[in-house]
Amino acid sequence: PVHPLLDRTRRSAELYEEAARYMPGGVTANIKHFDPYPLFMESASGARLYDVDSNDYIDYNLCYGALMLGHGHPQVLEAVREQLSRMGTPVFGTPHEMEVEMAKKLAALVPGVETVRFTNSGMEATLFALRLARAWTGKRKVAKFEGHYHGGYDQVLVSVSTRERKRGAPPEARADSMGVPEEIREQTVVLPFNDWETTESVLDRQAEELGAVILEPVQAGFIPPDPEFLSKLREYTHRHGIPLIFDEVKTGFRMGLSGAQGRFGVIPDLTALGKVLGGGFPIGAVGGRREIMELASPVRSGDILGGDKGAQGSEVLFHSGTYNGHPTVLSAGLATIRVLEKAGAFEAVEKATTKLRQGMEEILLRRGFIAQSVGTGTIFNLVFGDHPVREAQDVLRSDLTMRRRLDHLLLEQGIYIKPLNRFSLSTAHVDAEVNETLTRFEAGVKQLRRG
Numbered sequence: 001p002v003h004p005l006l007d008r009t010r011r012s013a014e015l016y017e018e019a020a021r022y023m024p025g026g027v028t029a030n031i032k033h034f035d036p037y038p039l040f041m042e043s044a045s046g047a048r049l050y051d052v053d054s055n056d057y058i059d060y061n062l063c064y065g066a067l068m069l070g071h072g073h074p075q076v077l078e079a080v081r082e083q084l085s086r087m088g089t090p091v092f093g094t095p096h097e098m099e100v101e102m103a104k105k106l107a108a109l110v111p112g113v114e115t116v117r118f119t120n121s122g123m124e125a126t127l128f129a130l131r132l133a134r135a136w137t138g139k140r141k142v143a144k145f146e147g148h149y150h151g152g153y154d155q156v157l158v159s160v161s162t163r164e165r166k167r168g169a170p171p172e173a174r175a176d177s178m179g180v181p182e183e184i185r186e187q188t189v190v191l192p193f194n195d196w197e198t199t200e201s202v203l204d205r206q207a208e209e210l211g212a213v214i215l216e217p218v219q220a221g222f223i224p225p226d227p228e229f230l231s232k233l234r235e236y237t238h239r240h241g242i243p244l245i246f247d248e249v250k251t252g253f254r255m256g257l258s259g260a261q262g263r264f265g266v267i268p269d270l271t272a273l274g275k276v277l278g279g280g281f282p283i284g285a286v287g288g289r290r291e292i293m294e295l296a297s298p299v300r301s302g303d304i305l306g307g308d309k310g311a312q313g314s315e316v317l318f319h320s321g322t323y324n325g326h327p328t329v330l331s332a333g334l335a336t337i338r339v340l341e342k343a344g345a346f347e348a349v350e351k352a353t354t355k356l357r358q359g360m361e362e363i364l365l366r367r368g369f370i371a372q373s374v375g376t377g378t379i380f381n382l383v384f385g386d387h388p389v390r391e392a393q394d395v396l397r398s399d400l401t402m403r404r405r406l407d408h409l410l411l412e413q414g415i416y417i418k419p420l421n422r423f424s425l426s427t428a429h430v431d432a433e434v435n436e437t438l439t440r441f442e443a444g445v446k447q448l449r450r451g
């Protein structure tokens with residue numbers, strides 16, 4: 001079948017053909033691929049993306065949620081230019097003042113953060129958090145939740161994709177990729193989100209061996225936790241001495257300045273951050289309780305000059321990275337936080353999100369589709385079905401074929417969404433953008449066919 005976009009995206013098709021000769025699948029990350037070919041973008045501004053064929057899109061992917069201020073926010077661009085000219089280089093490879101400034105900021109804003117280490121991605125942040133937790137407890141196994149993504153490495157690439165199962169049946173631990181060693185998969189225990197009874201019974205069987213429990217406090221950034229779920233998990237892990245890690249890579253600086261933990265009032269031992277924190281540049285950070293974080297310190301016995309000696313021994317928890325705390329990244333991140341700290345910034349984006357969600361639901365229902373939006377804060381998803389959506393299983397039970405069809409029609413109408421993915425908004429998605437999106441959305445839904 002001819003892709004509806006085919007006529008208008010010929011240059012993307014050509015570039016894709018060439019890309020596929022030099023990169024597996026023509027992409028630099030599997031998630032960037034979709035059928036029949038992904039669109040190649042050329043420039044961006046505010047809420048808009050412009051592709052290589054000069055089509056414009058209102059962007060709801062926003063680099064998978066990272067761009068909380070939209071594209072090219074003037075204060076972020078200015079901060080980056082200023083950093084490059086002030087320092088005369090992108091990076092020193094030595095300590096510098098912005099690291100201190102950002103660490104201080106995170107400690108002040110995020111309740112569970114006392115001290116911080118920076119990484120280059122969200123994936124490295126969860127990896128480091130898990131190592132800290134295992135070192136702290138001396139235990140090997142890690143518990144994670146079905147459908148929760150923490151990055152692409154072996155230990156957590158387990159049961160990110162979901163298979164249908166009976167309610168109350170514990171999820172299986174399945175590797176999501178070839179090449180994940182069986183013995184690493186076996187170290188991962190998988191739990192069902194928002195099902196406390198089953199979660200508790202699985203934890204009871206494993207508690208002695210668990211070095212960490214990690215989760216996205218809001219599943220996949222859009223499915224909210226039941227009110228009691230997070231606090232029960234907190235209470236349980238505290239009672240059993242298991243460090244609780246919140247992966248706030250998506251929710252950090254989206255669910256407000258204090259993240260999901262501030263919003264729900266449940267404080268983890270360790271927090272992984274990323275995305276918005278880098279203002280569009282690659283970043284990750286781990287923050288948490290001082291005594292756990294301190295395992296990574298190369299300084300021992302209060303002897304500050306003994307640092308190098310300490311770092312040689314196995315008593316130190318290894319953490320490193322050539323670009324950790326990169327000045328260009330931190331200047332963009334600090335500028336982003338400064339904008340978000342202004343009164344009403346999050347409220348405005350949440351208000352726009354609510355208006356968009358309600359508008360989309362109204363259009364779908366009026367045109368005879370059974371659909372709902374599911375979300376929290378500034379992120380949501382569209383689900384064809386009217387059953388409650390409390391975990392990934394429930395998304396599986398919805399009409400995904402219809403959703404895929406809709407997403408392609410939306411692309412054709414100039415609404416950029418990675419098919420089947422979430423919608424994220426930014427401070428650039430003001431009323432005019434939301435109204436225009438709803439007009440485009442209606443034009444897309446008009447062509448949506450059942451069956």
Ligand code: PMP
Nearest residue numbers: 121122123149150151247249250
């Ligand atoms: N954790 C969560 C919750 C994420 O959403 C992501 C990225 N989608 C990651 C970790 C990994 O972050 P990165 O892509 O920066 O490695």
